[in-house]
Amino acid sequence: xxxxxxxxxxxxxxxxxxxxxxxxxxxxxxxxxxxxxxxxxxxxxxxxxxxxxxxxxxxxxxxxxxxxxxxxxxxxxxxxxxxxxxxxxxxxxxxxxxxxxxxxxxxxxxxxxxxxxxxxxxxxxxxxxxxxxxxxxxxxxxxxxxxxxxxxxxxxxxxxxxxxxxxxxxxxxxxxxxxxxxxxxxxxxxxxxxxxxxxxxxxxxxxxxxxxxxxxxxxxxxxxxxxxxxxxxxxxxxxxxxxxxxxxxxxxxxxxxxxxxxxxxxxxxxxxxxxxxxxxxxxxxxxxxxxxxxxxxxxxxx
Numbered sequence: 662x663x664x665x666x667x668x669x670x671x672x673x674x675x676x677x678x679x680x681x682x683x684x685x686x687x688x689x690x691x692x693x694x695x696x697x698x699x700x701x702x703x704x705x706x707x708x709x710x711x712x713x714x715x716x717x718x719x720x721x722x723x724x725x726x727x728x729x730x731x732x733x734x735x736x737x738x739x740x741x742x743x744x745x746x747x748x749x750x751x752x753x754x755x756x757x758x759x760x761x762x763x764x765x766x767x768x769x770x771x772x773x774x775x776x777x778x779x780x781x782x783x784x785x786x787x788x789x790x791x792x793x794x795x796x797x798x799x800x801x802x803x804x805x806x807x808x809x810x811x812x813x814x815x816x817x818x819x820x821x822x823x824x825x826x827x828x829x830x831x832x833x834x835x836x837x838x839x840x841x842x843x844x845x846x847x848x849x850x851x852x853x854x855x856x857x858x859x860x861x862x863x864x865x866x867x868x869x870x871x872x873x874x875x876x877x878x879x880x881x882x883x884x885x886x887x888x889x890x891x892x893x894x895x896x897x898x899x900x901x902x903x904x905x906x907x908x909x910x911x912x913x914x915x916x917x918x919x920x921x922x923x924x925x926x927x928x929x930x931x932x933x934x935x936x937x938x939x940x941x942x943x944x945x946x947x948x949x950x951x952x953x954x955x956x957x958x959x960x961x962x963x
Contacts, residue, residue, distance in 0.1 A: 667900065674897035674909050677890035682916025684886040685756040685963035686925070687878040692752045694870050695879070701744055702860035703879065705849050708887035712846040715892070721842045729847065731835050736851035738828040744852075746821035747963060754814025755807070755927060759963060760917035761800055761940050762818040764910065767947055768793045769826030777830065786947050793943025796936045803932030841895050849887065886963070911941045 691700060716722040724732070751759050768790050775782060801815050836844070871879070918937055922929040 670897045670900035673893040674901065675912070677893040677897070678909055678912040679916055680881075680885050680890040680893075681963070682760065682913045683920060684882060685751060685759045685917050686920055687881050687886075688748060688751045688963045689756045691871075691875055691878055691882075692748070694872075694875060695867055696860075696863040697745075697748050697752065698856060698860040699863040699867060700879075700882075701740075701748060702853065702856035704883045704887065705740060705852050705856060707880070707883035709846070709849045709853060711884055711888040712842070712849055715888070716842060716846045719842065721840055722846070724839055724843055724847060728835055728839055731832075732839075732844065732847045733851045735828050735831060735835075736848045737855070738824045738831075740848055740852040741855045742824035743821045743828070746817050746824060750814045750817035750821065751963060752814070753811045753817065755810045755921065756925075756963075757914070757918045757921045757927065757933070757937075758800060758810060758815055759818050760914040761937050762797065762815060762822060763825075763963070764914045764944055765793050765797065765940055766822050766825045766829070767910075767944050769822050770829050771947055773826050773830045785949050789943045789945070789947035789949075791943070792939050792946060796939030796941070796943060798936075799932060799939060800936030803930060803936060807928065807930075809927065841891070845888075845891055882963075911945055914941060 688700075695703075713722070747759065747763065771786055772790065775786075801812060832844070914937060918929065918933070921927045
């Protein structure tokens with residue numbers, strides 16, 4: 662960690678969390694017009710071009726055949742599985758639900774690590790998992806009658822959480838040999854091999870229906886969420902402690918909940934606030950433990 666320009670590092674960190682906090686709302690806005698599969702293919706096609714340019718600029722595109730095979734296989738978990746579950750979940754439930762549930766990925770990581778005997782059980786992690794579970798139950802149960810919320814959507818998002826958690830654990834070894842930029846670029850690239858054929862079924866009739874604002878929302882997802890926020894977080898990680906970066910992810914659901922209430926008029930009930938607070942507190946307590954650099958969040962956007 663370096664002490665140079667801490668203000669810039671914190672600004673980069675907060676910026677990435679704000680971007681990811683608004684990402685779920687942008688996705689929610691686009692889905693009534695853009696088919697899920699077409700949105701994912703177009704988003705990752707643009708992101709791949711942007712990340713590819715960065716990889717060339719930093720000469721970070723060279724990866725061993727062994728690691729390319731690993732990345733290609735794990736791309737089925739994320740971006741493919743993760744974003745299929747998450748995006749269909751966004752279509753069926755409230756954006757705030759998605760953001761809060763996605764924020765519990767660290768809990769899923771530790772549960773899997775426990776099962777594989779990669780992590781030891783401590784009282785902090787036990788309390789964190791319990792708080793996170795109670796927060797999810799309260800959030801889902803309290804919103805069952807609200808417009809725009811659904812159990813099916815929440816369960817789909819939990820599928821995304823499972824994909825991300827499993828991938829994070831399995832990537833632990835590979836992350837000792839490849840950089841975060843290489844990881845994000847190649848997994849984005851490999852995802853096109855799945856999203857492309859699936860999106861072909863949608864055709865192109867949706868393109869004229871996208872508004873001017875809709876195209877800006879798309880570019881926000883493709884460039885800011887999938888590339889710029891990633892670069893900003895890694896800039897911060899190089900200059901701040903791993904704990905600061907890891908704990909800051911808790912800002913994402915708070916940003917989404919407030920933005921959804923203020924900008925879209927979604928009720929901010931006491932139960933939703935309590936569920937959000939419990940889920941965020943659970944993740945925070947778990948992250949009070951010294952984090953493994955390989956298990957830090959790589960991308961939390963929608």
